Amino acid sequence: MIRDYAARSREIIRDEPGVREAVTGATIAFDEKRRKGYAEVDADAWRRWAEGVKNHTLTHLDHYLTEAEARLQANGAQVHWAADAAEAREIVIGLATRRAVASVVKGKSMVTEEIDLNPSLEAAGIEVIETDLGEYVLQLLEEPPSHILGPALHKSLRQVQDLFAERLNTAPDGDPDTLARAAREVLRNAFIDADMGITGANFLVAETGTVALIENEGNIRLTTSLPRVHVAVVGIEKLLPRMTDLAGFLQLTARAATGQPIGCFVSLIQGPAADPGDDGPEEVHVVLVDNGRTDVLAHEHAWEALRCVRCGACLNACPVYRQTGGHAYGHVYSGPIGSVLDPGLLGLHEAMPLPFASSLCGACQDACPVRIPIPELLLEWRKEAQDEGLTPWKERAALAGLASVATRPGLYRLAGRIGSRLGTTGAARALPMLGEWARDRALPKPSPRTFRQLWREGIE
């Protein structure tokens, strides 16, 4: 549950210290690669360009969605529209049932996590196998992803060794190559047996009706080419107008995510195999998912979060995310982007207190390839939360009190003297704010004389 963020984050930090260690190490490594990747190009110019393309696309989304649909249909792909998660699940399960699908292989996809697809496929009697190595690990552990790009980055090597030793009979101290090979054995057969491949999409190009997918493991290439049916579940904000735009976004996204000039595999999918003898699936379906996105687009400020390309750079740069990983946040989109996107997708009430789960340090904004002003958007959500009375009344009263006092200098001086002196006493721990402060820190020591006193007496 999102509303448990403060308690859940405390539990993770206290009870699972390995998570903080693994997440901090992995995100710092990702962030350093991102910095190098940016430094090799004129990253600021690229980012401004990407921001402009996304803004243009989002302000003409109806036009580009219509164009994409027409092009996909002309290519022989089938297009489906899903207003919400339930409709998206029904569409996919309907396709699977119609084609008598017994097993599904999946590429890593945040939107299918968002619509909670796997449990409904399984409830329909369909076997689902995640083929991204990190997702496969999490599927065995029955855990949701902790990070957009590295879903299992909160796990240590030791934990994966133990898991694979138990489930795949690998040696207890198998090195990463051995572990990957063991997973590959299982997954190769799954690809061959599967009737349907399900993926997300990094981009959907309107001009050509092209679903673009970036990856490093090759599992998405197999997921989209071996099974009889390929279903791409695509959020409607994934549109790009032209192939030339895609050329830029493929490079920028890879640099932001991992510092790579481009992903090891880029799959461009426009439709099914042209003739029965050709390689490729017999059917390609594109499910366009709204699920709250048009509400976000209509929001005065939050719409900027729809530029997001799901690279994970803001998570990697975020010192708040690093302490807990993604599970503390309680929703599929975690970290800085989750804290601005979730209130829009789920409703602010549902997403509280995520807009407050940030020190507003601004590291995310500097990392974002599409220049989403995350701290400003967090502040806008905080304003709405205050206006709607979603914050604790004591906090609202304290800040209203501060404003009353701070606009009356005489009163301010008096209150300051009392307040800072009170902070030295044991009684301060009973006050709501200082009590929370003192839970994890020593109380501050006030100066013996305030600066005002020193100034009055004369500073030599």
Next chain:
Amino acid sequence: MKVAFFVTCLADHYFADAAADAVRLLRHLGCEVGFPPGQTCCGQPAYNAGRTREALRMAEHTLDVLAAADAVVLPSGSCATMIKKFYPRLAGEGVARATALSERTWDLAEFIVRRLGVTRLGDGLSGRRVAVHQGCHALRELRLETEPATLLEGAGAEVVPWDAQEECCGFGGLFSVKMTAVSAAMADRKLETLPDVDWVVSGDGGCVLHLDGRSRARGDAIEFVHLATALWRGVN
């Protein structure tokens, strides 16, 4: 040059000696320092909490108090950012006045390096090893990437690189009491990566209160020194 000193709430009550050192330093560098007596809180706690109306009331009060000042200097990168960067966003009808004040307002290190053009202060810190905690607003809003370290070196100190130098300490005002466990873990990351130094120096009192409070709760023996005090010691 005439300078209006805006002390900030935390420096007034918790870093009074550092604030006095900032005044001494400015006078030493040839400034005539005044202290507008009506000054109170810049309003950042309300702004960061999303209490825009309260923040605006405090901003308007501060704009009145500082209306006649030629230049305003603050011993805090964060409060300086509030006036320089966030008042113009808040101001509404008063945006012209807020923008004009923004252009006359400086963080202490920013003022010394960029406005006065001074980087050499003395050699009072020679032989002293220091680590710099870069406050987030000073670093990412005011882009004071090198100024604090330049001044410390210009006062004779050896500035020791720190892996987590640019990382947020976890203070974030209200954040430190709302999300206290994460906030404390962020401080731990700073403290765990700290190199062997005599002082940790920061131009932001809020960060120091939080880091020092956490470090004392852990039983560490780390000496935190406000940048103004460090630089004034460097002059002598």
